[in-house]
Amino acid sequence: MESTxxxxxxxxxxxxxxxxxxxxxxxxxxxxxxxxETFLKAFKSEGRFELRDHGVKPWLFKILHNNFYTKVKxxxxxPTLGDDVISEVAGGTLGEVDAPPPAWDLEHLDWxxxxxxxxxxxxxxxxxxxEVLLLWAVEGLKYREIADVxxxxxxxxxxxxxxxxxxxxxxxxxxxEEHGIKAS
Amino acid sequence: MPKTMDEMLSAxxxxxxxxxxxxxxxAKIAQDPKAVHRLAYExxxxxxxxxxxxxxxxxxxxxxxxxxxxxASDASSKTSPQAQPVQATxxxxxGLPVLARIGRWVPTAVAAVLLLAAGVLFSQTNPGGxxxxxxxxxxxxxxxxxxxxxxxxxxxxxxxxxKNPDQFGGxxxxxxxxxxxxxxxxxxxELALNLNGIGYDYQLTGxxxxxxxxxxxxxxxxxxxxxxxxxxxxxxxxxEQDKLEQGRVYTEVGxxxxxxxxxxxxxxxxxxxxxxxxxxxxxxxxxLRHAA
Numbered sequence: 001m002e003s004t005x006x007x008x009x010x011x012x013x014x015x016x017x018x019x020x021x022x023x024x025x026x027x028x029x030x031x032x033x034x035x036x037e038t039f040l041k042a043f044k045s046e047g048r049f050e051l052r053d054h055g056v057k058p059w060l061f062k063i064l065h066n067n068f069y070t071k072v073k074x075x076x077x078x079p080t081l082g083d084d085v086i087s088e089v090a091g092g093t094l095g096e097v098d099a100p101p102p103a104w105d106l107e108h109l110d111w112x113x114x115x116x117x118x119x120x121x122x123x124x125x126x127x128x129x130x131e132v133l134l135l136w137a138v139e140g141l142k143y144r145e146i147a148d149v150x151x152x153x154x155x156x157x158x159x160x161x162x163x164x165x166x167x168x169x170x171x172x173x174x175x176x177e178e179h180g181i182k183a184s
Numbered sequence: 185m186p187k188t189m190d191e192m193l194s195a196x197x198x199x200x201x202x203x204x205x206x207x208x209x210x211a212k213i214a215q216d217p218k219a220v221h222r223l224a225y226e227x228x229x230x231x232x233x234x235x236x237x238x239x240x241x242x243x244x245x246x247x248x249x250x251x252x253x254x255x256a257s258d259a260s261s262k263t264s265p266q267a268q269p270v271q272a273t274x275x276x277x278x279g280l281p282v283l284a285r286i287g288r289w290v291p292t293a294v295a296a297v298l299l300l301a302a303g304v305l306f307s308q309t310n311p312g313g314x315x316x317x318x319x320x321x322x323x324x325x326x327x328x329x330x331x332x333x334x335x336x337x338x339x340x341x342x343x344x345x346x347k348n349p350d351q352f353g354g355x356x357x358x359x360x361x362x363x364x365x366x367x368x369x370x371x372x373x374e375l376a377l378n379l380n381g382i383g384y385d386y387q388l389t390g391x392x393x394x395x396x397x398x399x400x401x402x403x404x405x406x407x408x409x410x411x412x413x414x415x416x417x418x419x420x421x422x423x424e425q426d427k428l429e430q431g432r433v434y435t436e437v438g439x440x441x442x443x444x445x446x447x448x449x450x451x452x453x454x455x456x457x458x459x460x461x462x463x464x465x466x467x468x469x470x471x472l473r474h475a476a
Contacts, residue, residue, distance in 0.1 A: 007256045014252055018244035023237065032248050039252050084189045136198070137233035143200050155187070162191045165229060172229075 121171035197226035206256025340413035414459035
């Protein structure tokens with residue numbers, strides 16, 4: 001792919017890349033560093049990029065993801081938590097993965113009131129869940145693309161997403177209860 | 185990994201259900217009306233998550249965007265010194281799924297950065313530009329350029345930081361030309377200071393320590409996007425600035441290639457312009473050059 005065209009495509013994704021950096025780093029300074037490192041690596045290795053159906057965005061996400069977790073590992077000098085451990089860390093409520101999430105009457109919620117509660121609930125999610133939620137809900141990546149970005153199996157994407165939604169739903173269920181909406 | 189019915193229902197809501205799983209899931213939906221409610225809920229939750237996770241604080245800050253563009257320009261100059269500046273303005277952005285804010289200014293900015301990197305003056309090659317005779321100048325130090333862009337960021341975002349705004353009529357633009365005339369003891373062309381014609385509204389004017397004593401700083405916000413602004417500074421010219429040719433427009437580029445300082449000398453006054461869109465600055469300069 002021609003170099004100028006690649007850079008233009010990459011720069012057009014700077015908001016998306018920054019969003020993911022903020023989702024992982026959780027503060028603007030670290031996010032800015034991550035974004036700059038990501039673009040620097042992307043520009044240096046642009047020769048290896050092949051424009052496929054899903055474009056440059058997942059490729060940039062993959063660089064950012066790897067960069068972030070390399071830093072985390074260096075910083076913590078400990079292995080990354082597995083999904084099972086994350087489930088326990090997330091409140092111990094996720095063991096019953098196959099149990100249906102509660103309160104489907106949440107569809108009757110006033111979604112305008114949901115924002116603050118949801119934002120708080122998303123902020124509380126473990127990094128792995130927040131990341132997959134962002135790629136799915138905001139960036140519109142397919143499960144397969146998310147699996148590729150995170151370098152995990154397709155089933156892992158599905159279960160992370162399912163668990164993340166389950167936690168959010170539980171949080172929203174308590175909001176529904178406060179507003180007198182009966183959970184089924 | 186075996187999939188649960190809940191995972192498969194989520195997958196269906198996301199349009200990701202495997203063909204092989206469809207009969208099982210559709211059978212579930214037929215038996216259980218709650219499954220339909222669940223699908224609707226899943227879609228609303230996704231929409232709410234998208235809204236919550238893409239607030240304004242999650243947009244790439246302009247300063248960082250400038251650094252990335254400079255980085256791209258640097259990579260460009262290393263791989264291609266001439267960098268095809270004119271072709272860059274024709275970048276195929278229209279067909280790309282670009283977020284609105286970025287979509288508006290990145291093509292211009294990329295083009296301008298490449299042009300500047302190649303040492304070409306954007307106004308001379310930009311068909312929509314003012315076409316005035318500009319030249320790069322080693323007139324401002326890099327710290328002075330940084331001061332201009334830094335003050336632009338600060339005061340454009342918070343015009344109330346400007347000092348002595350009442351001296352220039354506050355927010356009332358109609359008073360501004362007269363007040364500036366009194367301040368600089370010269371006649372000021374009201375029409376030239378009005379940037380409505382290029383889509384910018386007047387915000388406020390105040391005294392400023394940049395670029396030196398006696399300077400005033402005028403802020404305009406873009407009507408269509410108030411996060412984009414243009415800053416104009418006017419200051420009496422000093423004798424040592426006689427080397428600036430009357431009527432010639434100069435540009436100085438610092439670290440922030442996106443925001444060059446554009447300046448000129450006219451009727452004993454120096455005018456400096458910094459803005460968030462190079463193209464709009466180009467238009468503003470054309471308008472403002474008739475200010476005095």
